[in-house]
Amino acid sequence: MNEISPFPFEAENHFLFTDSDTAHTSGPEGLTPGRLGIWILISSEIVIFAGILGSFILFRTAHPEWAEESRHLNLIAGSLNTLILLFSNFFMMKAADAVNNGENNKVKLLLGLTIALGTAFLAVKGYEYSMEFQRGEFPSTNNFWSFYFLMTGIHALHILGGLTALSLLWNRARKGTLGPTQGRVALTGLYWSFVELVWIFLFPLLYLMK
């Protein structure tokens, strides 16, 4: 007789991130509920960001003078944040691999690095905001700055959400209780990659577009 798992959702996800052919067998097209849920979340996030980015592109093309405003942005800080997110996502991917290999100490270390870099991203963004406020650039200054603070603010909130999920996972890894929920590391990695994906478009739109 089959024993019923007290963690049916996690138990399915546990097998999701192995490389075996049996990995994707529980939902539509073999997607597990967790992975399906994350893709639905990402899909809805695309709608949100596409709307904002699309509006910005249309306004930006109608207002070439915004190029002058974007020169006030700190390119070094923006570039540094790009590098920080690239490293952060790289460590996240490695953490998901370490989960598959059953290397708990490595998972703990890599999740910690991902969290540290995510926090560094927010710190750099906070520094940028403080410099802009000191120069008198606020969301109410003009449409460019409204878009800038809206887009980077929403993105920063997504980083914060990702950091919360990562912290919960890191705490479990630290206590050695990741076990049945280890599949969530790769799910969080999927979300974290999406956050990086958004920044890949935000950075040139705000800092590099002429």
Next chain:
Amino acid sequence: MNTKSKFSNHNVIFILLAVLAFFSVGTTFLSLSPGLNNWYVFGIAAIMASLVLIQYMDLKSEGFLVYAFFIVPVVLFAILVVLVGLASPNGPRIF
């Protein structure tokens, strides 16, 4: 794909992303026309996004359903941009 090759894939993709980001930032030191500059930086962004999607988000091994999740909002976005662009007094003007 075994875990080992996936692991080294991540390393290669990370290096590619870092190099592309470097080239992207490098445009600020070139005196390109605004049009050329914008196509260049967004071309690089598109390549970087494709790498993240295909390799990190593992889109290559997903089925039609996930592609649909991705394609439907992107198509809606494209329609929105084109319609608003057409409705603007100067007509569609991207870059």
